[in-house]
Amino acid sequence: MTLALDPTAQDLLFREARTVGAFLGEPVSDEQLQEIYDLVKFGPTAFNQTPLRIVLVRSDEARAKLLPHMSDGNRDKTAAAPLVAILAADNEFHEELPELLPHFPQAKDLFFAERPVREQSASMNAALQSAYFIVGVRAAGLAAGPMTGFDHAGVQKEFLDDDHSPLMIVNIGRPAPEAAFPRSPRLGYDSVVTSV
Amino acid sequence: MTLALDPTAQDLLFREARTVGAFLGEPVSDEQLQEIYDLVKFGPTAFNQTPLRIVLVRSDEARAKLLPHMSDGNRDKTAAAPLVAILAADNEFHEELPELLPHFPQAKDLFFAERPVREQSASMNAALQSAYFIVGVRAAGLAAGPMTGFDHAGVQKEFLDDDHSPLMIVNIGRPAPEAAFPRSPRLGYDSVVTSV
Numbered sequence: 001m002t003l004a005l006d007p008t009a010q011d012l013l014f015r016e017a018r019t020v021g022a023f024l025g026e027p028v029s030d031e032q033l034q035e036i037y038d039l040v041k042f043g044p045t046a047f048n049q050t051p052l053r054i055v056l057v058r059s060d061e062a063r064a065k066l067l068p069h070m071s072d073g074n075r076d077k078t079a080a081a082p083l084v085a086i087l088a089a090d091n092e093f094h095e096e097l098p099e100l101l102p103h104f105p106q107a108k109d110l111f112f113a114e115r116p117v118r119e120q121s122a123s124m125n126a127a128l129q130s131a132y133f134i135v136g137v138r139a140a141g142l143a144a145g146p147m148t149g150f151d152h153a154g155v156q157k158e159f160l161d162d163d164h165s166p167l168m169i170v171n172i173g174r175p176a177p178e179a180a181f182p183r184s185p186r187l188g189y190d191s192v193v194t195s196v
Numbered sequence: 197m198t199l200a201l202d203p204t205a206q207d208l209l210f211r212e213a214r215t216v217g218a219f220l221g222e223p224v225s226d227e228q229l230q231e232i233y234d235l236v237k238f239g240p241t242a243f244n245q246t247p248l249r250i251v252l253v254r255s256d257e258a259r260a261k262l263l264p265h266m267s268d269g270n271r272d273k274t275a276a277a278p279l280v281a282i283l284a285a286d287n288e289f290h291e292e293l294p295e296l297l298p299h300f301p302q303a304k305d306l307f308f309a310e311r312p313v314r315e316q317s318a319s320m321n322a323a324l325q326s327a328y329f330i331v332g333v334r335a336a337g338l339a340a341g342p343m344t345g346f347d348h349a350g351v352q353k354e355f356l357d358d359d360h361s362p363l364m365i366v367n368i369g370r371p372a373p374e375a376a377f378p379r380s381p382r383l384g385y386d387s388v389v390t391s392v
Contacts (some may be wrong), residue, residue: 001304003231004337009205013331014238034385035199041382042210046344046364055390062392088385100381124323124344131327132301134240135209141200148320149240159392161252168242185296185382186237187246189230194251196354 013096017138018183020075020145023173027084028142030056036136043132047107048100051093051122052129055086055159065158070169071149081145081171086155088132089126089166091119119165126167145171213334214379217273217341219369224279224338226252232332245316247289247318247327251282251355261354265270266365267345277341277367282351283329284360285322287315315361322363333368341367364390 003010015132041050045077057063063084070078089114094112098105130146134189137144146168155166199206207213229252237246254257259280266274274280290308294301308314326342333340343363351362 002228003235003335005205005235005335006202006206009201010235010335012201012233014328017238019240030391032198033389037385037389039199039201039206039210041378041388042213043327044215044340045318046341046342048380048382050388053388053390058391096383100383102380103377124319127320127323128327128330131239131324132210132331134324135328135331139199139201139206144240146240146242181299183238184244184298186244187292187296189233190235191234192246192249193229194249195226195254196251 012141013135013138018143018175020143020175021171022176023080023082023143023171024176026082026157026174028172032140034144036133037138039139040129040132040136041131045125045128046121047097047104047111049093049097049121049125050129051089051091051120051126052133053088053090053164055088057084057086062159066155066169069151069154069158070147071151074147074169077145077171078147078169082173085170085172086159086166087126087130087158087168087170088160088166089119089122090164092163093113093122093125094118101102123165123167130167134170137170141174142172143175147171203333208337209331209334214339214371215341216339216371217367218372219278219339219367220275220372222278222370224287224368228336228338232336234326234328234334236328236332239325241321241324242317243293243300245289245293245317245321246296246325247285247287247322248329249284249286249360250329251281251284253280253282259354262351262365265347265350265354266343270343270345270365273341273367274343274365278369279367281366281368282355282362283322283326283364283366284356285310285315285318286360287318288359290314319361319363326363330366333366337370338368339371343367
């Protein structure tokens with residue numbers, strides 16, 4: 001192995017890390033979430049935009065409102081997870097660009113004046129940030145259970161507004177033993193990478 | 197710091213890693229790319245789909261064809277980078293689902309029979325995989341310069357086909373000293389995370 005990242009970290013973030021549906025009861029604190037965010041906020045995006053928004057479903061009332069929107073296969077996992085986070089894209093992210101891109105504040109109006117352009121950019125870049133967030137959850141020694149199987153319109157109406165589109169819901173916690181499926185196959189390098 | 201990931205790895209992947217536009221001349225080998233891919237292929241996606249495709253622009257002829265499609269601000273960086281990779285989404289990824297999701301092969305037809313649904317899923321999940329790839333480039337001790345500023349239709353026509361949509365183009369190499377802008381600000385935790 002010639003990667004600069006040491007093998008223990010490779011295992012923690014990718015090789016041994018698994019999507020799980022069952023967790024130990026141990027809670028996940030706001031301090032842990034802040035450490036995760038303060039690490040992964042540096043992940044690169046287009047024009048340094050930061051469309052990702054995270055809604056932590058902390059209260060019993062909020063959890064009870066979320067569960068009916070989950071698909072049948074995801075409801076029990078979401079009911080039992082120590083922490084549930086709704087990841088969403090802010091389609092009005094361009095308002096922050098003058099602050100986030102001080103050397104090119106014109107980007108806000110030059111590129112993002114039109115809402116459909118913003119929605120496309122917000123969903124793409126919030127997806128990048130969601131992946132960094134999942135890596136960050138693993139960096140904290142926790143497991144993430146990301147899910148797209150839920151009523152997106154229902155979750156938007158219940159927890160967000162017209163300017164925020166849900167991307168995924170992530171269960172977070174310390175994994176229960178034997179909580180993961182056997183690892184499914186991945187496409188090999190030669191199926192994915194070509195040279196021209 | 198209480199993250200399980202050691203601080204050196206945190207710096208390598210997020211805190212010290214920077215998007216750069218200028219690289220040393222040192223080439224990036226196919227072996228390095230394979231190590232990167234073989235690490236980040238384990239990053240989670242919905243239904244274990246693997247829509248990401250990577251086209252390495254290796255030949256002078258291919259590089260010459262690519263440059264006219266780059267935006268003015270990105271052309272010189274792309275001309276000079278040791279390696280340029282086109283990251284694309286395969287909108288027909290569902291054909292692989294029976295192989296990739298052996299415990300639920302019906303997903304292919306149950307969820308992905310319609311092309312617009314596939315395109316949406318392919319771009320979302322290939323974006324997740326693109327973020328894992330950027331993290332992997334950094335894990336290899338290299339710097340990534342991801343760019344969305346190019347003629348997407350032109351790159352699709354020149355290098356891909358109707359079933360593959362370009363997402364971003366990534367310059368890859370060992371960064372030149374002073375190759376990065378000063379770090380721009382990021383939104384703080386309290387601007388991004390709320391609890392309900």
